[in-house]
Amino acid sequence: MNKTLLIIQREYLSRVKKKSFIIMTFLTPLIIAGFYGLIIYFSIKGINDKTDKIAVINQNKTLTEQLASNKNVTYEYVNQPFDKLKANLNKSGYDYILLLPDFDINAPKGIELVGKKQAGLTLDGRISDSIEDLIRDYKLKRSGISQKDLDNLKSNININTKKISDKGEEESSSAGASTIIAFVAGVLMFMFIMLYGVQVMRGVIEEKTSRIIEVMISSVKPFQLMLGKIIGIAMVGLTQFLLWIILTFSISAVAVGIFVNKEDAKKIVANSQVGPVNPSAQQIQKAALSDGPIGNIQQSIQNLELGKIISIFIFYFLGGYLFYSALYAAIGSAVDSETETQQFMMPVMMPLLLGYALSLSVVTNDPYGNIAFWLSMIPFTSPIAMAVRLPYGVPAWELGLSMGILIVGFIGTVWFAARIYRVGILMYGKKPSLKEVFKWFWYKN
Amino acid sequence: MLDVKNIVKKYSNHIALDDVSLNVEQGKIFGLLGPNGAGKTSLIRIITQITAPDSGEVIFNGKKLNSNHINQIGYLPEERGLYKKMEIGEQVLYLSKLKGLSTAEATKRIKFWFEKLDMGSWWNKKVEDLSKGMQQKVQFVATILHNPELIILDEPFSGFDPVNADLIKNEILELNAKGTTFIFSPHRMESVEELCDNIALIHKSKKILDGSVDEIKASYRNNTYTIEFVGNENFDNNEIFEIEERSEFKNVSRLKFKLKSNYTANDVLRFMLPKVDITHLEEVVPSMNDIFIERVKTK
Numbered sequence: 001m002n003k004t005l006l007i008i009q010r011e012y013l014s015r016v017k018k019k020s021f022i023i024m025t026f027l028t029p030l031i032i033a034g035f036y037g038l039i040i041y042f043s044i045k046g047i048n049d050k051t052d053k054i055a056v057i058n059q060n061k062t063l064t065e066q067l068a069s070n071k072n073v074t075y076e077y078v079n080q081p082f083d084k085l086k087a088n089l090n091k092s093g094y095d096y097i098l099l100l101p102d103f104d105i106n107a108p109k110g111i112e113l114v115g116k117k118q119a120g121l122t123l124d125g126r127i128s129d130s131i132e133d134l135i136r137d138y139k140l141k142r143s144g145i146s147q148k149d150l151d152n153l154k155s156n157i158n159i160n161t162k163k164i165s166d167k168g169e170e171e172s173s174s175a176g177a178s179t180i181i182a183f184v185a186g187v188l189m190f191m192f193i194m195l196y197g198v199q200v201m202r203g204v205i206e207e208k209t210s211r212i213i214e215v216m217i218s219s220v221k222p223f224q225l226m227l228g229k230i231i232g233i234a235m236v237g238l239t240q241f242l243l244w245i246i247l248t249f250s251i252s253a254v255a256v257g258i259f260v261n262k263e264d265a266k267k268i269v270a271n272s273q274v275g276p277v278n279p280s281a282q283q284i285q286k287a288a289l290s291d292g293p294i295g296n297i298q299q300s301i302q303n304l305e306l307g308k309i310i311s312i313f314i315f316y317f318l319g320g321y322l323f324y325s326a327l328y329a330a331i332g333s334a335v336d337s338e339t340e341t342q343q344f345m346m347p348v349m350m351p352l353l354l355g356y357a358l359s360l361s362v363v364t365n366d367p368y369g370n371i372a373f374w375l376s377m378i379p380f381t382s383p384i385a386m387a388v389r390l391p392y393g394v395p396a397w398e399l400g401l402s403m404g405i406l407i408v409g410f411i412g413t414v415w416f417a418a419r420i421y422r423v424g425i426l427m428y429g430k431k432p433s434l435k436e437v438f439k440w441f442w443y444k445n
Numbered sequence: 446m447l448d449v450k451n452i453v454k455k456y457s458n459h460i461a462l463d464d465v466s467l468n469v470e471q472g473k474i475f476g477l478l479g480p481n482g483a484g485k486t487s488l489i490r491i492i493t494q495i496t497a498p499d500s501g502e503v504i505f506n507g508k509k510l511n512s513n514h515i516n517q518i519g520y521l522p523e524e525r526g527l528y529k530k531m532e533i534g535e536q537v538l539y540l541s542k543l544k545g546l547s548t549a550e551a552t553k554r555i556k557f558w559f560e561k562l563d564m565g566s567w568w569n570k571k572v573e574d575l576s577k578g579m580q581q582k583v584q585f586v587a588t589i590l591h592n593p594e595l596i597i598l599d600e601p602f603s604g605f606d607p608v609n610a611d612l613i614k615n616e617i618l619e620l621n622a623k624g625t626t627f628i629f630s631p632h633r634m635e636s637v638e639e640l641c642d643n644i645a646l647i648h649k650s651k652k653i654l655d656g657s658v659d660e661i662k663a664s665y666r667n668n669t670y671t672i673e674f675v676g677n678e679n680f681d682n683n684e685i686f687e688i689e690e691r692s693e694f695k696n697v698s699r700l701k702f703k704l705k706s707n708y709t710a711n712d713v714l715r716f717m718l719p720k721v722d723i724t725h726l727e728e729v730v731p732s733m734n735d736i737f738i739e740r741v742k743t744k
Binding site: 003006007010014206207209210211212214215216217218219220426428439443 | 457490493494495496515518520521522524525526527528529530531539540542543544584587
C-alpha cells in the first residue's frame with residue numbers, strides 16, 4: 001500500500017508541476033470569466049443601444065394609421081419621394097427608409113427597407129411585426145371592433161416556471177438556466193473523462209516506450225502501478241477542477257465589482273423583468289441566449305443548490321473517470337506507441353460519444369424520460385447523462401441506484417483492465433489484435 | 446542462496462522454460478547464458494517475481510520466494526529506461542523508495558554513489574539531457590542502491606564506453622567481494638570468463654550445460670596445442686601428434702596439432718627439441734565463446 005502511495009505521489013506531483021498544467025489551470029478561469037464578462041457587457045450595451053430611426057414613406061391608401069414607435073425602433077412619417085430620400089440618406093439623419101407601397105391589404109408585398117447597412121434579423125423581425133400588427137388592427141377595426149377592445153386584447157405574459165422539490169417546496173426555476181447548466185455540466189464531464197483518461201493512457205505508453213516498466217514492476221506489482229497512476233491522475237483532475245471553480249468565482253466576483261457599476265446592475269435586473277415587447281424578436285433573442293434574463297439565471301443557479309450539484313458532479317467525474325481510465329490504461333499497455341491506439345480507442349470512445357450526443361440532445365429535451373433514465377443507469381453513459389440531468393433535479397432513488405451501478409462498474413473495469421495490463425506492459429514488438437488482447441485476460445499469472 | 450527447481454513456464458504458443466533447475470551459490474557471480482529467445486528473460490522474470498512459473502519453485506535463502514524478497518533483489522533489465530522528464534536525483538530517490546528505503550537513507554546513499562561514480566553534478570539534470578551511457582550509469586546506481594543480496598544484471602555493459610565499462614566492472618567485483626551474489630546475463634562471452642564463477646547455458650527452453658567456468662573449460666580440453674619454432678622441418682606423419690594447421694611467418698613456423706593417445710606435451714618437446722629451436726608452446730583451451738557456439742550449434 002505504501003508503494004501505491006509513492007506512485008500516486010509521483011504521478012500527481014510530476015503533472016501538477018508541469019508548466020502546461022499551471023497555465024491551463026489559471027488561464028481557463030480567466031477565459032470563462034471573460035466570457036461571462038462579455039455576456040454582461042453585451043446585455044448592458046443592449047439596453048443602452050440607440051434606437052433605430054426609420055423614415056417611413058407611406059404610399060398605401062388603406063393603412064392610414066401610423067406604425068407605433070417603441071424603445072427599439074422610432075418611426076417617422078415623411079413626405080418625400082423615395083428616390084430623393086434614398087440619395088440623401090447619409091445626410092438625412094435616418095438609419096433606414098421603409099417604403100410601404102400601395103399594396104392589397106390581403107396580400108401585402110413590395111415593402112422595402114433601405115439602409116446605410118444591411119438590416120439585421122432582429123430589426124427585420126421587429127418591423128414586420130409592427131406592420132403585421134398594423135394590418136391586423138386595421139382588419140379587426142374594419143370588422144367592427146373598437147379601439148378600446150383592441151387595447152384590451154393585448155396582454156403581457158412572462159411565465160415564471162416553478163418546480164416542486166422533493167421536500168414539497170416550490171422552487172422557482174428557469175428552463176433556460178437549467179439547460180445552460182446541463183450543457184456546461186455535460187460538456188465538462190465529457191472533457192474531463194476524455195482528457196484525464198487519455199492522460200492515463202499516455203502515462204502507460206510512456207512507461208512502456210521509455211522501458212522503465214520492467215524496472216518498476218520488479219519493485220511493485222503491476223496492479224499497484226496501474227492503480228497508483230489512475231488515482232494520481234484523478235487527483236490532478238480534481239485539483240484542476242476545484243481550482244477552476246474557486247478561481248472562476250473569485251475572478252468573476254472581482255470583475256463584476258470593478259466593471260459593473262450599480263446602475264448597470266439594476267438595469268440588468270430591470271431588463272430581465274421587462275416583458276416580451278414583441279414575441280418573435282424575443283424568440284430570436286432567446287435562441288441567441290445573449291440577451292437572456294441574467295437576473296433570473298443567477299437566481300435559478302442559487303436555487304439549484306450549486307454545492308450539491310458540484311459534489312454530485314465530482315462523484316460522477318471520479319466514477320466515470322475511474323471507469324474509463326482503467327480501460328485507457330489497458331489500451332496503453334497493449335500498444336507500443338500512441339499512433340497504434342486508434343484500433344482500441346474506437347470501442348472505448350463509442351459509448352462515451354454516444355452518451356455525450358444523446359445526453360445533450362434527448363436528455364436535455366426530456367430529462368425525465370425513458371432514454372434519460374436508462375442512459376443515467378448504464379455506467380458507460382451515466383456520468384454524462386447524470387451531469388446533464390442534475391440541474392433539472394433527479395429523484396434520490398435514481399441517483400443512488402445510478403451511483404451504486406457506477407461503483408460496481410468501475411470496480412469491474414479496473415479488475416478487467418488490470419488483467420490485460422499485467423500482460424500487455426511486458427509485450428513489445430508486434431501490435432496485438434483485439435482478439436489477442438482479450439486472450440491475455442485469461443492468462444494465469 | 447537461490448535454488449531454481451524444475452521451473453516450467455508456458456505461453457500460449459510456446460514453452461519458454463522446460464523443467465529448468467539451477468543453483469546460485471552465495472557470494473558467487475553466476476552467468477546465465479543462452480542465445481536470444483532461449484528463455485533467459487523468462488527465467489529472470491520469474492526470479493524477480495514479475496511473472497510466476499506454471500510449475501516448479503524458487504527457493505531464496507532457504508525460503509520459498511515471496512513478496513518479502515523483492516527488496517532483497519536488485520534487477521537491471523535488458524530493456525531498461527528512466528522517466529524522461531524527471532530529474533535524475535528525484536528519479537533514483539523514487540526508485541529506491543519503492544524498494545523500501547527511507548528518504549533520508551536513500552538521499553545519503555545516492556550522494557555517496559553519485560560522488561563515487563563521477564555523477565556528482567547530475568542530481569538536477571533531466572534524463573533527456575544525458576547520453577545513453579550516462580543513463581546506464583544512473584540505472585546501475587538505482588539497481589544497487591538498496592543493498593540487495595542478489596543483483597541480476599541483464600546485459601550490464603551495453604552502451605558503455607571502455608572506461609565506464611571498466612568502472613562498472615570494478616564496482617561489481619567490489620560488491621561481490623563484500624558478499625553480494627550476482628546473476629549476470631551477458632551477450633559477450635569475454636566478460637563471462639572475466640567475472641563469472643559458475644554458469645548455466647539455456648537453449649531452446651532447456652538447460653543444456655552448467656557448472657563452474659573452470660571445470661567446463663577443462664572438460665572441453667581436447668589435447669590440442671600450438672607450437673612455434675625456427676627450423677626447416679615439417680614433422681609430417683610423426684607418431685606423436687597429428688597436424689591440424691600449419692602457418693609460416695618470416696622464418697618462424699607455427700603448427701596446431703592434436704596429440705595422439707598416450708602421448709603428452711613433454712613427448713612432443715622431447716621429439717622436437719633436437720631438430721628445431723622452439724620459441725613457444727601452448728595448450729589450446731576453448732574459450733567460453735567456442736563452447737557456447739559449439740553447444741548451441743550441435744543441439
